[in-house]
Amino acid sequence: MAVKPYPIDEILDKVDSIYEAIIIVAKRARQIHDDLRLEYNQRLETLKALxxxxxxxxxxxxxxxxxxxxxxxxxxxxxxxxxxxxxxLRAGKISYRYKENINPFAKDTQGGS
Structure with missing residues (x-):
């Protein structure tokens, strides 16, 4: 398997930091892997049944x-x-969003006691 370098500039054009890109790519890669594993297992079961x-x-x-x-x-x-x-990610096909920052330990600022 050959090493394929990716231009960092193209990746950084799509995200704010390289760390953000790593998280986004890792999560998407897990999704792709799960889809491929499911497809493989389905085809293997079909093959075994035949x-x-x-x-x-x-x-x-x-x-x-x-x-x-x-x-x-x-x-x-x-x-x-x-x-x-x-x-x-380089083609702009991945959309992502941030979770809303909800702190369960924050004090209630509305005065409800």
Whole structure:
């Protein structure tokens, strides 16, 4: 896997600081990873259902399924979630917002006792 440098200037044009960019990209990469894992598991279950063999109690580890190996290789060749998230940030496809700063320990300033 080759290292692909990203121009920091393009990233900083989209966000206020590099730390903010790291948080945004990391959260988006997790979302992408979860979607890819869900897709992989669904396709794997479909594949297992199509090629289901009667299980014997003696056989715990069978031969490798070539279709399953092909599926694994297909998912390994896809771009990594962090790379996809960085590309989305550079293209302006990621929208983000800040949580409202709610401090549960703040004193009530409205005089309600």
């Amino acid at each position: 090629t289901a063999l009667p299980e014997s109690e003696d056989e715990t580890e069978g031969p490798a399924n070539p279709d399953q190996l092909k599926l694994s290789i297909e998912f390994e060749k896809r771009p990594k979630p962090v790379e996809l998230a960085l590309d989305e």
